[in-house]
Amino acid sequence: MAKRMSGSDRRAQVLAVAAKEFAQHGLHGASTDEIAREAGITQAYVFRIFGTKKALFLELVRAAFDRLVDGMRDAVGESDGLDALSAMGRQYYDLLADETGLLLQLQGFAACGDPDVRDAVRGCFARLWDTADSGTGLEPVTVKTFLAYGMLLNVGAALDVEHVDADWADGIRTLIRPGLFRHITAETNR
Numbered sequence: 204m205a206k207r208m209s210g211s212d213r214r215a216q217v218l219a220v221a222a223k224e225f226a227q228h229g230l231h232g233a234s235t236d237e238i239a240r241e242a243g244i245t246q247a248y249v250f251r252i253f254g255t256k257k258a259l260f261l262e263l264v265r266a267a268f269d270r271l272v273d274g275m276r277d278a279v280g281e282s283d284g285l286d287a288l289s290a291m292g293r294q295y296y297d298l299l300a301d302e303t304g305l306l307l308q309l310q311g312f313a314a315c316g317d318p319d320v321r322d323a324v325r326g327c328f329a330r331l332w333d334t335a336d337s338g339t340g341l342e343p344v345t346v347k348t349f350l351a352y353g354m355l356l357n358v359g360a361a362l363d364v365e366h367v368d369a370d371w372a373d374g375i376r377t378l379i380r381p382g383l384f385r386h387i388t389a390e391t392n393r
Contacts, residue, residue: 217244217249217253222263224238233256235249267311275298
């Protein structure tokens with residue numbers, strides 16, 4: 204028998220359980236039955252709250268991107284240019300510690316064969332781009348390079364390179380210094 208909770212508390216509980224399930228198994232591998240069982244409710248109740256499995260997945264993927272984007276935006280403060288980019292980068296390293304959020308983002312990319320997921324993840328990535336672009340005022344090629352490094356950091360975090368003793372893992376773990384992006388401009392990349 205499910206413990207009596209308010210609707211908002213139950214929703215939050217199901218989201219927390221579902222985040223772990225989708226992070227580990229993706230859209231198609233995750234089990235709404237397992238989510239319901241872990242939350243102590245029926246599968247029908249999960250569907251009553253969220254409508255569909257895909258809707259639940261997309262809510263979680265969007266929330267994972269929102270935490271990333273909001274964290275990067277908040278890190279900028281009053282800075283701009285390369286200083287803002289450096290602040291975003293430092294915040295990004297901290298955000299990589301949220302393994303569930305990271306894996307949800309990657310599962311979102313992996314499920315982009317589904318047009319609804321692709322549209323939602325495009326929107327999330329557009330917001331990420333806009334945050335880096337408007338938050339720094341830098342040229343698109345610099346923003347692109349910054350986000351490309353971020354994707355490599357995502358892969359490294361997903362592969363848990365912190366615990367791999369190999370040259371390639373050392374390379375991924377190398378910290379990005381603020382001056383790295385100084386030479387990446389439209390002028391130098393014609």
